[in-house]
Amino acid sequence: MHFVALRGKISFVRLEEVKILANIKSAKKRILITRNKTAINRAKKSEIKTYIKKFEAAIAQENFDEAKELLKVIDKKLKRAALKNLVHKNNASRKVSRLTKKLNNAM
Numbered sequence: 001m002h003f004v005a006l007r008g009k010i011s012f013v014r015l016e017e018v019k020i021l022a023n024i025k026s027a028k029k030r031i032l033i034t035r036n037k038t039a040i041n042r043a044k045k046s047e048i049k050t051y052i053k054k055f056e057a058a059i060a061q062e063n064f065d066e067a068k069e070l071l072k073v074i075d076k077k078l079k080r081a082a083l084k085n086l087v088h089k090n091n092a093s094r095k096v097s098r099l100t101k102k103l104n105n106a107m
Contacts, residue, residue, distance in 0.1 A: 041086055048077050055099060059106045067103055074099060 022028050051074045058067040078092040 044081060044086055048074065048081060051077065052099070059103060062106070064103070064107055071099055071103060
């Protein structure tokens with residue numbers, strides 16, 4: 001069984017069930033691996049974006065304690081994503097910096 005990304009959803013597919021243009025077996029496997037990793041990376045990026053939306057909603061409702069906790073989670077997840085080359089490390093630092101600034105200005 002393999003993961004396959006279809007419209008942002010992760011599903012399982014067998015190697016024989018996948019219609020691929022490649023003829024060589026190793027190339028077919030690499031295509032499946034790429035699809036799997038793409039699906040997983042897309043899910044991780046989506047998770048980070050969801051936390052950022054929750055953070056901004058908490059600030060809008062002036063729930064600063066929840067916003068602080070969410071900022072810690074976002075920071076951890078962005079740093080992990082940067083280590084895994086999911087996002088660039090400067091991009092991760094910039095996002096955390098901007099969110100921290102937004103929290104400090106709101107308080």
